[in-house]
Amino acid sequence: MILTHEHKEIYNTAKKFVVEELNPHIDEWEAAGIWPAREVLKKMGDLGLLGITKPVEYGGLGLDYSYELMFAFALGNCRNGGVPMGIGVVTDMATPALARFGSHELKKEFLEPTIKGDRVCSIAVSEAGAGSDVAGIKTTARRDGDDYVINGSKMWITNGTQADWACMLCNTGEGKVHQNKSLIIVPLDAKGIDRKTKLDKLGMRASDTAMIFLDNVRVPRRNLVGQEGMGFMYQMIQFQEERLFGAASGIDGLTNIINETIEYTRQRQAFGQSIVDNQYVHFRLAELKTEVECLKAMVFQACEQYVAGQDVMMLASMAKLKAGRVAREVTDSCLQFWGGQGFMWETNVARSYRDTRLLSIGGGADEIMLGIICKMMGILPGKRKAAELKAKREAA
Numbered sequence: 400m401i402l403t404h405e406h407k408e409i410y411n412t413a414k415k416f417v418v419e420e421l422n423p424h425i426d427e428w429e430a431a432g433i434w435p436a437r438e439v440l441k442k443m444g445d446l447g448l449l450g451i452t453k454p455v456e457y458g459g460l461g462l463d464y465s466y467e468l469m470f471a472f473a474l475g476n477c478r479n480g481g482v483p484m485g486i487g488v489v490t491d492m493a494t495p496a497l498a499r500f501g502s503h504e505l506k507k508e509f510l511e512p513t514i515k516g517d518r519v520c521s522i523a524v525s526e527a528g529a530g531s532d533v534a535g536i537k538t539t540a541r542r543d544g545d546d547y548v549i550n551g552s553k554m555w556i557t558n559g560t561q562a563d564w565a566c567m568l569c570n571t572g573e574g575k576v577h578q579n580k581s582l583i584i585v586p587l588d589a590k591g592i593d594r595k596t597k598l599d600k601l602g603m604r605a606s607d608t609a610m611i612f613l614d615n616v617r618v619p620r621r622n623l624v625g626q627e628g629m630g631f632m633y634q635m636i637q638f639q640e641e642r643l644f645g646a647a648s649g650i651d652g653l654t655n656i657i658n659e660t661i662e663y664t665r666q667r668q669a670f671g672q673s674i675v676d677n678q679y680v681h682f683r684l685a686e687l688k689t690e691v692e693c694l695k696a697m698v699f700q701a702c703e704q705y706v707a708g709q710d711v712m713m714l715a716s717m718a719k720l721k722a723g724r725v726a727r728e729v730t731d732s733c734l735q736f737w738g739g740q741g742f743m744w745e746t747n748v749a750r751s752y753r754d755t756r757l758l759s760i761g762g763g764a765d766e767i768m769l770g771i772i773c774k775m776m777g778i779l780p781g782k783r784k785a786a787e788l789k790a791k792r793e794a795a
């Protein structure tokens with residue numbers, strides 16, 4: 400991928416914002432268990448960073464995903480994972496389907512103010528009983544006149560205690576589980592919504608994560624994204640950007656952790672020499688750096704194909720899988736080389752170890768990524784068995 404002046408401009412603008420506006424406050428927000436989404440997003444909206452790939456008509460920059468990739472890379476310089484995740488929900492997780500399939504009126508009402516930084520949003524798919532198994536969600540949206548009436552609950556919703564609206568996956572029919580769902584834009588101040596429960600987490604501590612309960616919540620039917628019954632498909636498409644963002648936004652952070660570990664082990668002495676001078680240590684750091692570069696190359700490749708309009712289901716899943724695995728390797732090995740200091744709560748490597756653990760779980764666990772890759776390789780037994788059965792039937 401050839402990087403232009405504009406790519407570098409977006410990267411530099413976003414990195415400067417991270418360094419000057421986010422990093423000085425990260426410790427305070429980690430301790431508070433929440434980031435001031437409204438205040439931060441307003442500043443980012445003013446810089447034009449919240450709608451890089453979104454249509455110009457709604458305040459976006461109308462650029463292709465390679466520019467969003469630069470933004471995601473830059474966010475990796477934030478000294479925690481929770482704030483980039485909260486920002487990524489707004490730019491890459493809750494808005495792609497609305498931008499692509501939503502009506503003009505819906506985009507005017509929800510997308511435009513979100514790109515400006517005037518509204519905070521969430522993506523609400525997971526439920527207590529259905530995370531990996533998205534098709535198994537139980538929340539229903541029943542038609543009643545010009546409204547939907549929504550009942551159910553959503554679990555682990557990022558930005559959930561402070562968002563103004565959520566892009567929510569609901570069952571709108573009784574049919575097949577992949578054809579009975581819809582994405583609905585739900586204003587989170589609607590009557591019947593309870594989202595007070597902020598969850599206590601191992602990492603990503605500056606990001607608020609909520610349980611959302613919905614009791615006869617009325618939402619106008621015009622808040623439907625695209626067509627009714629297409630929600631599962633839209634969400635699978637929307638996951639592509641979520642997964643590309645997830646893979647890309649960790650990369651600079653991992654490089655920084657490796658660099659900080661080199662610095663620390665260079666000045667730390669044991670047995671009369673710097674820790675980094677042990678061959679095991681410097682070879683391992685070289686291996687980790689190599690892994691991060693491989694991940695970056697894969698992310699670039701997936702992005703290039705996505706921009707070219709190709710199906711990146713397999714590459715995006717591979718990049719997300721690889722990101723989770725590389726992050727676990729890098730943070731675990733680096734923490735080891737920091738010794739006791741690495742085990743201290745405030746140390747950057749310890750925070751990274753806690754925060755990046757989510758990469759292998761959120762937005763589709765590693766095993767779900769492996770299932771998708773197997774499916775696309777044609778080696779998922781279910782698909783093969785069905786094909787064998789079909790062939791047998793046709794032969795009989």
Ligand SMILES: Cc1cc2nc3c(=O)[nH]c(=O)nc-3n(C[C@H](O)[C@H](O)[C@H](O)COP(=O)(O)OP(=O)(O)OC[C@H]3O[C@@H](n4cnc5c(N)ncnc54)[C@H](O)[C@@H]3O)c2cc1C
Pocket residue numbers: 488521522523524525527528529530531532554555556557558600603608757760761762763764765766767770
């Ligand atoms: C901090 C945080 C923030 C989150 N933010 C959001 C959000 O904003 N919006 C949202 O909708 N969701 C969000 N989630 C939910 C997240 O996407 C889910 O936790 C994730 O999809 C996994 O679902 P689950 O927790 O129900 O795990 P389960 O489905 O219970 O699976 C548990 C484990 O079982 C294994 N497993 C599952 N299925 C298979 C299989 N087919 N084959 C082999 N192994 C399998 C995997 O190891 C998996 O990790 C968030 C979660 C966390 C922790």
